[in-house]
Amino acid sequence: MEHSVAYVRTEDAPILKPPANLVGVRGWVMANLFPNWSNSILTVVAALFTYWVLSNVLGWAIFRATWTGESRDACIVEGAGACWPFVQAKFAQWIYGFYPIDQRWRVNVCFFVGAAALIPLLMPSLPYKKWNALFLLFAFPLLALILLTGGHFSFGFGAFISFVVQFLAIVAAFLPLTVFGIENGIKSAKPGLILVALGLVLRVLSYAFDIPLPAILDGVSTTYLIALLLMLAGGAWGLLQVLGAGPQASRPVLRAWLSGGVALLLVAILLKWDFGLEYVETSQWGGLLVTLVVAITGIVFSLPVGILLALGRRSNMPIVKYFSIGFIEIWRGVPLITVLFMASYMLPLFLPPGTNFDKLTRVLIGIALFSSAYMAEVVRGGLQAIPKGQIEAAQALGLPYWSTMNLIVLPQALRIVIPGIVNSFISLFKDTTLVTVVGLYDLMGIVIAGFADAKWASSQTAPTGYFTAALLFWVFCFGMSRYSQYVERRLNTGHKR
Amino acid sequence: MSAFDETRTSRIPFWNDPRTRSIAVQLIMVVALAAVGYELYVNASANLAKLGKTFGFDFWDKSAGFDISQSLIPYTSSSSYGTAIIVGFLNTLLIAGFGILFATVIGFTVGIMRLSKNWLISRIATVYVETIRNIPLLLQIFIWYGAVLKPLPGPKQAINVGGFYLSNRGLNMPSPIFEGAAWMGLVGLAGGIVGAILLRRWARARQLATGEAFPYISVGLALVVFTPFLGLVLAGWPVAWEVPVMGAFQLSGGVTVNPEFIALLIALSVYTASFIAEIVRAGIQAVSHGQTEAAGALGLRQTLITRLVTIPQAMRIIIPPLASQYLNLTKNSSLAVAIAYPDLVAMGGTVLNQTGKAIEIVLIWMIVYLTLSLLTSSFMNWYNSRMKLVER
Secondary structure, three states: OOOOOOOOOOOOOOOOOOOOOHHHHHHHHHHHHHOOOOHHHHHHHHHHHHHHHHHHHHHHHHHEEEEOOOHHHHHOOOOOOEEHHHHHHHHHHHHHHOOOHHHHHHHHHHHHHHHHHHHHHOOOOOOHHHHHHHHHHHHHHHHHHHHOOOOOOOOOHHHHHHHHHHHHHHHHHHHHEEEEEEHHHHHHHHHHHHHHHHHHHHHHHHHHHOOOOOOOOOOOOOOHHHHHHHHHHHHHHHHHHHHHHOOOOOOOHHHHHHHHHHHHHHHHHHOOOOOEEEEEEEHHHEEHHHHHHHHHHHHHHHHHHHHHHHHHHHOOOOOHHHHHHHHHHHHHHOOOOHHHHHHHHHHHHHHOOOOOOOOHHHHHHHHHHHHHHHHHHHHHHHHOOOOOOHHHHHHHOOOOHHHHHHHHHHHHHHHHHHHHHHHHHHHHHHHHHHHHOHHHHHHHHHHHHHHHHHOOOOHHHHHHHHHHHHHHHHHHHHHHHHHHHHHHHHHHHHHHH | HHHHHHHHHHHHHHHHHHHHHHHHHHHHHHHHHHHHHHHHHHHHHHHHHOOOOOOOOOOHHOOOOOOOOOOOOOOOOOOOOOHHHHHHHHHHHHHHHHHHHHHHHHHHHHHHHHHOOOOOHHHHHHHHHHHHHHOOHHHHHHHHHHHHHHHOOOHHHHHEOEEEEOOEEEEEOOOEEOOOHHHHHHHHHHHHHHHHHHHHHHHHHHHHHHHHOOOOOHHHHHHEEEEHHHHHHHHHHHHHHHHOOEOOOOOOEEEEHHHHHHHHHHHHHHHHHHHHHHHHHHHHOOHHHHHHHHHHOOOOOHHHHHHHHHHHHHHHHHHHHHHHHHHHHHHHHHHHHHOOOOOHHHHHHHHHHHHOHHHHHHHHHHHHHHHHHHHHHHHHHHHHHHHOOOOO
């Protein structure tokens, strides 16, 4: 048994390197660019096309461009490319519009606070999402409204306070129902409810008929005073009943009631308060400021309304359902531009005579209604993705409708539709350019308005302006779409089976 | 069971009964809607009365008194407002039709390019899609109009390619003039279409009977394209071409396409195509790999796999979103008003400015666009029910 046969190997054959045309850069190029004749021709044509586009764009934007200068003279050189001094001169205007220069810090504060509140919300690993979202949805819009306009709104403050007090009293009369349940609650709240009802009836009657009663206080009608006292008494009765139930049961209810009342009053005081800020008319706003105001108002308003409409569309109640369908389909069926025309020409006709909003507010109303309809469809997509078993399980546990929605369905559905919400924000952001057509100056509108400046008139002014505007919009939209893809990937891993 | 039901229902207080609750909610809603509607009606009639206006379409027959740069039907400045609005509507249909055609062609090309195994080609397609759909459409319209078409040379120095003149006044191109027996061309076209249908029927029957395939698509297309020419040739070619001629200041003769139309058409089709490309890519990628592998295992060639297995299944996914993109394109054509292309919205806006009939004009807009979108969605429902997979 000797291994003397020549052709039996005693050691491994050396490992050969793979063929050079299959690995490395060359292998990649061969596989992806020149796999066969027809593809090679395509690659060459595409490469030439790419070179042509890139050399033209880069040559125009960088190599042949004018970089410094004080006026059009720098840019009317023969064969010159982009006129960047124009952008430098106008950039502040593109951001702030015609906002008074010494007041621009207010816009900056809004931008800064908004960004500081938004960025942690977008990062999934950070805590306190709920408080963060509440701040962005409620506190931030209020802050922006006061800072940007100057606050110090003129509205009937006394009337508002009296409204809030009556409202709180009526709610207080109903509080026992939430503590004791409806059946026992009605029993214990009955005297309070009767008092409040009497007060309300008296108020309504005093509108319809002139009730001759001697005046007790100067300037205040006696019927109003009696009605107010009745309601206050009713509210006090309700509060007493709730307090009687012991701190354990009454604390959460009382806390909600109090914080609601304090928040209403606080908002009114803040809106009324004179912070010493100069009043800036909305017609002076412009540029990126208007673009962001329109887009963010649209999305902030459309979220709650869209959720309600989406729930309504899936409701079993025919009137609610068909109203939702009709609302959604009408707004989705017409182009935004007709909605904007409607908001600026038709809406004033439907307001009570004598009232009028400024142009920006009218456009905001139109945009808000329009984007609610789109948001409703996005949310509906998320609702449909929740298995019916979830709702059935909630019902089996005895949860009522709103608890089912708030605790089971919406938390899951809204998580799924985050990418959809971001996408509709992107299209809303792009659609804000349409406000130019009804005479507002958004980012695009103010860029185009700058072309008319005789100081900068040159053949390269308009292309440079268009290029910069397109680049700005592109950066915003592309960034947001990347974010939405990131969220989508993140959500997918959780649901993959 | 019924006894149990009775005791249950008797114990549920009426405010906890879902039926009572739903009726109450709906009643409140109806009352609220009626109140809002009444309030709006009262306000509108008070406002109209204060302005000395009335609601009504009596302006429809009054003379418009403005000119329109592009019209498919006879229109002069003495025509009525109604005619002006109809002209606008036809222009909307025109731009939407051409836009849909071009957007589909570009979109399918780019969508297939994105799936190409050639790295450079798929990269170019990706850059196209990501660039175009992240820039607002209105800005793109302005760019095509203000930065591309307006800086073109004037009519005197128009760019001339084979009888086509491109200048800052638009595109002038030769137009055919049919005379005499030109109807023979139409007869030929009809004959070609009928022939193609018959051919398809015959080819299918033969394939069912014998299994032999016949390339009825290419032959049928050739029939439809060539028979009209055959008809015209038989009639002795009664076609003359009217070529644009340079006058003292401008080009005359032939067909003139306004720069507004060109800018709007390019912007709309390029923009919508970037969305269509994504739909096409997603549709093709959604066809599961098992399908193509199974087809390969059955011995089908690559071209046949694409034609018989991939495309029919991909189309099922592609067509519904494609239809809504067509609808979007039609709605987006209303941006024409920004560059004064006379579409429905622009004409309505002009009439609104002249007559002050805001409610009526907005109603016309809404009715037209809602009808278009209803037609689209009913088409989609019909298509979905036809193409739905029949499952066990």
